[in-house]
Amino acid sequence: MIRYLKNHQIDRGKWDSCIQSSVQKSVYGCSWYLDVICNDWDALVEDDYQSVMPVTKKSKYLMNYIYPPFFAQQLGIFHHSSADDQVCVRFLNAIPKVYSFIELNLNIYNQNIPESFSVKSNRNYVLNLNPEYSVMHTGYSENLTRNLKKASKNDLQLNRNGSVTDIISLFRNNRGRFVENLKDSNYEDFGQLCSTVEKNASLKVYSVNSSSGETVAGAVFFEFMETGIFIFSGLSSAGKNLSAMPYLIDTYIKDVAGKIKILDFEGSNDQELARFYKSFGSTECVYLQIKKNQLPPPWKWFKN
Numbered sequence: 001m002i003r004y005l006k007n008h009q010i011d012r013g014k015w016d017s018c019i020q021s022s023v024q025k026s027v028y029g030c031s032w033y034l035d036v037i038c039n040d041w042d043a044l045v046e047d048d049y050q051s052v053m054p055v056t057k058k059s060k061y062l063m064n065y066i067y068p069p070f071f072a073q074q075l076g077i078f079h080h081s082s083a084d085d086q087v088c089v090r091f092l093n094a095i096p097k098v099y100s101f102i103e104l105n106l107n108i109y110n111q112n113i114p115e116s117f118s119v120k121s122n123r124n125y126v127l128n129l130n131p132e133y134s135v136m137h138t139g140y141s142e143n144l145t146r147n148l149k150k151a152s153k154n155d156l157q158l159n160r161n162g163s164v165t166d167i168i169s170l171f172r173n174n175r176g177r178f179v180e181n182l183k184d185s186n187y188e189d190f191g192q193l194c195s196t197v198e199k200n201a202s203l204k205v206y207s208v209n210s211s212s213g214e215t216v217a218g219a220v221f222f223e224f225m226e227t228g229i230f231i232f233s234g235l236s237s238a239g240k241n242l243s244a245m246p247y248l249i250d251t252y253i254k255d256v257a258g259k260i261k262i263l264d265f266e267g268s269n270d271q272e273l274a275r276f277y278k279s280f281g282s283t284e285c286v287y288l289q290i291k292k293n294q295l296p297p298p299w300k301w302f303k304n
Helices: 012-021 031-037 087-093 133-137 142-152 164-172 184-200 237-241 244-256 271-278 299-303
Strands: 002-005 041-046 051-060 063-066 099-105 118-128 157-159 202-209 215-224 227-235 262-264 283-293
Touching (some): 012 031, 012 051, 031 051, 031 184, 133 244, 142 244, 157 244, 164 184, 164 202, 164 227, 184 215, 202 244, 215 237, 215 244, 227 244, 244 262
Parallel strands (some): 063 099, 227 262
Antiparallel strands (some): 041 051, 099 283, 118 283, 157 202, 202 215, 215 227
C-alpha cells in the first residue's frame, strides 16, 4: 500500500536506508539532500519504506504543483531490485489530485509511465570507472587526446582543494550570464548544499590555475555510494583556450579510478556538451521527464 506522508511524518532513518539499498543509490534522494534543495517536500511511501518517492512541491495562486528542483537531475521512484514493473504506475497514479500541475524528472530505472502523463526523453552520460586508468584512457576520443596534449604544454596548475565560492563566481561571470533561470537564492542554496554533502557524503572541489595564477576552470563533484557526480563547474574563455576543463576532468578520473565505480556527467541534451562528455568514453543513458497539466484555464494554456 502506498501512503502519502507529510514531511514531519517521514521516518528519516527508514527513508535514507531505502535510498542506500535501492538500485538507484542516488544522493539526490537522501532526506538531508532534499531538505536543502526543496523548501517543502512530502513523500509517497510503499509499505514499510520498501519503495519511496519524494514529492517536491510548491504553491502559487492557491494552486499546488510538483516541480523538479535545481541540483537534482533525477528523482522519481526509488526501489529495490525486486520491485515489479508496475512500481512506477502505482506511485504516479497515487499522486494526490490536489496537485494540478506535475513536472518531474524521473530516474533511469523509472520507465513504465501511465498514459495520463506526457513524456520527454533526456540524455545523461556515465563513465564506468572500474577499469584501470590506462585502459579508460584508450577509450578517449582523438579530439580529447589532442586537447590533453595541448593542456600539458600550458603549465596548468591543479588544486584539489578548490573553493566552491570561487567556482560559483567563475560560472556566474562566464556562462552563468546567459542562464536566466538561476537566481541569487539558487547559488546560495548550492553553497549550502556543498556544505551539507561534505558532512554527509564526500565533496571534491578541483580548480585549475593558468601559469599567471588566474583561476580559469573549476568543478564540484559529489561522491556517494561509489558514484561521483560532476554537479557544477565554471570555465573562463582563457580556460577554454588552454583546455583546462579536459585536464581537470582527466585528473579527477585518474584520481578516483578503481576507488568509485561511476562518474555521472549529469547531462546533457546540449549537443556540444554531450559530445564532450562522450569523448571520455562514457555511455549514454536516458531518463524521462513527465508532465501532467490539470490547471484551470487560462493557466493551463499558459503552462502548455
